[in-house]
Amino acid sequence: MIDRILVPMDDSDHAERALEYALENFPDADVTVVHVVGAPSMMMGEAASLALADDFEAAAAERAEGVFxxxxxxxxxxxxxxxxxxxxGHPARNIIDRAEGYDTVVIGAHGADRGRATRRFLVGNVAETVSKRAPVSVVLVR
Incomplete structure (x- = not known):
C-alpha cells in the first residue's frame, strides 16, 4: 500500500502533471512536494560561496515558494x-536521498531544463537518474 509519496516539482508542465497524477491516483496517500535548488558552487571560490550563503538560502526559499x-x-x-x-544541492541526488522515507516517487518525465542541450530524448536527465537509482518505486509522468 502506498501511504507516502514524494513529488519533485519545478516550474515545468510535466512536474505539474506529476502532482496531479499523485493526487488523483493515490487519494489516501500523504503527498510531499520537494523543490530542489542547486547550491552555489565551490568553483566560485570559498569567499564568494560564503558571502552568498545567507542570501542564497533566502533566495532558495523564495523561489521554492512560487512552486509551492x-x-x-x-x-x-x-x-x-x-x-x-x-x-x-544536486536535484537527482537530493531526491534519491530523500526518497528513502517514502513509498514511491512520482516525477515528471522532463523538468524545466527541457530546452537545454543536455536534454534526453524521452526522459529528462533528473527523472532518468531518479528512476534508475531511487530506493523505492518511481512513477514517470509525461
Missing part, C-alpha cells in the same frame, strides 16, 4: 493538502 503556491492550489482544487520541503 502552485502545488497547494492544485491540491486545494482536488480537496487535498500537500506538505512542502526545499532541498538544496
Amino acid at each position: 503556491e502552485r502545488a497547494r492550489a492544485l491540491a486545494t482544487d482536488r480537496g487535498r493538502e500537500v506538505d512542502t520541503v526545499v532541498g538544496v
